[in-house]
Amino acid sequence: xxxxxxxxxxxxxxxxxxxxxxxxxxxxxxxxxxxxxxxxxxxxxxxxxxxxxxxxxxxxxxxxxxxxxxxxxxxxxxxxxxxxxxxxxxxxxxxxxxxxxxxxxxxxxxxxxxxxxxxxxxxxxxxxxxxxxxxxxxxxxxxxxxxxxxxxxxxxxxxxxxxxxxxxxxxxxxxxxxxxxxxxxxxxxxxxxxxxxxxxxxxxxxxxxxxxxxxxxxxxxxxxxxxxxxxxxxxxxxxxxxxxxxxxxxxxxxxxxxxxxxxxxxxxxxxxxxxxxxxxxxxxxxxxxxxxxxxxxxxxxxxxxxxxxxxxxxxxxxxxxxxxxxxxxxxxxxxxxxxxxxxxxxxxxxxxxxxxxxxxx
Numbered sequence: 001x002x003x004x005x006x007x008x009x010x011x012x013x014x015x016x017x018x019x020x021x022x023x024x025x026x027x028x029x030x031x032x033x034x035x036x037x038x039x040x041x042x043x044x045x046x047x048x049x050x051x052x053x054x055x056x057x058x059x060x061x062x063x064x065x066x067x068x069x070x071x072x073x074x075x076x077x078x079x080x081x082x083x084x085x086x087x088x089x090x091x092x093x094x095x096x097x098x099x100x101x102x103x104x105x106x107x108x109x110x111x112x113x114x115x116x117x118x119x120x121x122x123x124x125x126x127x128x129x130x131x132x133x134x135x136x137x138x139x140x141x142x143x144x145x146x147x148x149x150x151x152x153x154x155x156x157x158x159x160x161x162x163x164x165x166x167x168x169x170x171x172x173x174x175x176x177x178x179x180x181x182x183x184x185x186x187x188x189x190x191x192x193x194x195x196x197x198x199x200x201x202x203x204x205x206x207x208x209x210x211x212x213x214x215x216x217x218x219x220x221x222x223x224x225x226x227x228x229x230x231x232x233x234x235x236x237x238x239x240x241x242x243x244x245x246x247x248x249x250x251x252x253x254x255x256x257x258x259x260x261x262x263x264x265x266x267x268x269x270x271x272x273x274x275x276x277x278x279x280x281x282x283x284x285x286x287x288x289x290x291x292x293x294x295x296x297x298x299x300x301x302x303x304x305x306x307x308x309x310x311x312x313x314x315x316x317x318x319x320x321x322x323x324x325x326x327x328x329x330x331x332x333x334x335x336x337x338x339x340x341x342x343x344x345x346x347x348x349x350x351x352x353x354x355x356x357x358x359x360x361x
Contacts, residue, residue: 176214
């Protein structure tokens, strides 16, 4: 994968998952994973047990796979990198990970993917920065015979070979349902500030749709929605603006990065007991804060295991061994009382894990 490594240097870079509640699994025995999936040739999702090719064999050749991520400044994508790299090692394939630089870098993501394919990639795993902005590229790659795995966020185009998503709709739905259960219709109104992430990203649209559905018919009132890139400073600034505008907010709900950025801000303002934080997914910082009782609740999807499925699916497509064309993995909402049930290694990269941008085996 010499060409791909050189290019990287030039560029700078759906069912409840039972494993979440059953304790840590050995690294070589994370499967079978309970998912909801569409079998090849079928049209409807159904419960299924996913096992990877690595359970019985290696890949038939040293495939070269490009993985395009929106950025690597979020522990969510660090966990993705870890999961895919570990599964690639078992399968014996090369992985080149590309960092687009943020959700506002659509042109950069497209250019990186084009360059990676020109460098010899056999397949592309893509976590798109835009739900609709990749349509032309996907059409071109399909014509060239380069399969693309639509990962995590989801795109509107169907010019993809397979989809493996963490279902951000359901993550938003679960967060909304959690709050709705605490504040049902007829009870006192609870005011919520909602920060789902950057406008236009597919996962943000899904987060929002799910959350709005989850709070439907409850006493939850969204007093303001703010969008912004998932960087701590940006999210903290958005939260500060929101608190200055609304002095009656009971909850601030959104991404894990928002929660991590908002927690010290709430402490500095002395309102950490008045304004509660809810994250739609879990990072190491959110996990630690929840265990310490510093935040209200957090959703958790098995990001590491989902990423193993993503990489395995890419290899299955290349080897014409596809079992499922659409896979969805989900988790649950945890509180300080239930966080002990969560297996961290299903969700997050190990402590002190450094991202691997080029795995050349």
